[in-house]
Amino acid sequence: MSNPEQGQPTPSPTPSSRPPEGTPPRRTGRRPLIAGVLVLLLAGGAWYWHAHRDQAPAGAAGTAGAQRGASGPGARGGPGGAGAPRSPVVVATVARRDMDVVLNGLGNVTPVSNVTVRAQVSGPLLSVLFKEGQMVKGGDVLAEIDPRPFQAALDQAAGQLARDQALLQNARLDQQRYRTLLGQDSISKQQVDTQDALVRQYEGVVKTDQGNVANARLQLGYTRIVAPVSGRIGLRQVDPGNIVNTSDTNGIALITQIQPIAVMYTIPEDNLPSVLKKLNAGEKLPVQAWDRQVRNQLGEGTLLTTDNQIDTTTGTVKLKAVFPNEDGMLFPNQFVNVRTRVDTLRDATVIPVAAIQRGQQGTFVYTVDDASKVKVQVVTLGPGDGSRNAVLKGLEPGQRVVVDGADRLKEGMTVEAVDPAARAAALVPASQPRGRGRRNRDGAASGAHADASGAAASGASGAAGEHRRHRDAAASAPGADGPGRQPQ
Helix, strand or coil, X not given: CCCCCCCCCCCCCCCCCCCCCCCCCCCCCCHHHHHHHHHHHHHHHHHHHHHHHCHHHHHHHHHHHHHHHHHCCCCCCCCCCCCCCCEEEEEEECEEEEEEEEEEEEEEEEECCEEEECCCXXXXXXXXXXXXXXXXXXXXXXXXXXCHHHHHHHHHHHHHHHHHHHHHHXXXXXXXXXXXXXXXXXXXXXXXXXXXXXXXXXXXXHHHHHHHHHHHHHHHHCCEXXXXXXXXXXXXXXXXXXEECCCXXXXXXXXXXXXXXXXXXXXXXXXXXXXXXXXXXCCCCEEEEECCCCCCEEEEEEEEEECCCCECCCCEEEEEEEECCCCCCCCCCCEEEEEEEEEEEEEEEEEEHHHCEEECCEEEEEEECCCCEEEEEECEEEEECCXXXXXXXXXXXXXXXXXECHHHCCCCCEEEECCHHHHHHHCCCCXXXXXXXXXXXXXXXXXXXXXXXXXXXXHHHHHHHHHHHHHHHHHCCCCCCCCXXXXX
């Protein structure tokens, strides 16, 4: 659209070029202004985008480089770095000492005497004189049965005895008279023989009566039930007022002798010769009884004897040991672990059992030298006592062996020997957070990385967002359909 030249009159519109009546006049003065604004906005957005386009990649690259520098091969704690962590282990020193040759076995506590107290006569139980669980001595009265019927039987037997004794005495007097008369040839020999037979008859009757009296007195004594052995009495099986009989299976109570007490246990038949050698020489082998977890020693005694045959199904032989059991720690039918010392090795090379490892090369241990390097050492084992084992070949006193932490070791590794008490204190229970300090350090580093990355990303996204805002503002300007285009 061209403007009219200055100094020339403006031609009047012809009738054909006039707009129809009622049409609003066209406003042509705003179009150059809108176009200029659009051009300025587009130029400003392009400049801003070009100015910030290279900053975001540079920031992201710097952050990635920082991360690679923190975790690269040359960083502390990375692979091949100078600060690579050492594997912590617990070590023990190989010692030289006297070593006991101990045979381990499983057994049960068996009482020396186990007696069920029963009534030996029938009758009503008048009283029970013991307390359940108390220690009793042999001969102590435990209960009492009504003695009156047995006292009456005793009196009756004693009266019969007195009557028959009087008849015997009279027969003996007649016998003496008959013998005097026979010497005077006043009576026949037959009368004397008959009197002699009568005397012997009365003597037999008197003996029978004496036996009846003794039996009645014995039955009367059975009305007082006494303890046959010393020991601990069990629970009462009958209450006073009940009729007790000799056929009762449960009896009155059960007495178990626990001082001394025996332990029956088994050992492999291959170990029997070493035991028999000591027993045949008259030596008393010491025996120890331990609880189920082999933590507490319950008693110490001596080996009494062995069984007379080997169990072919298990290949073991039974042994019996006797314990004084003065403190009562051994209880009847209790399961125990038994240790029998059969010999002592003098000046043996000894290591803890926890150091022994087994693999394809046989029995071995991990040794640690002065440079904290690990070495696999094959050893030949000797006898042990459960906690320590003798080494016949492969180690020398003074060497260090690994007793804890050997599951992750290999030949040539560098380890760090730690104190067992300090290691136990360093362990954190599962209910508490683990690696708190490390997580803080890692969190700080990762936070720094995140801040750098976030800053770069926010800068790039800010530039792009600003460009989009300028573009949207330009597109939404009134009367603008696009750059360089005129409305129809």
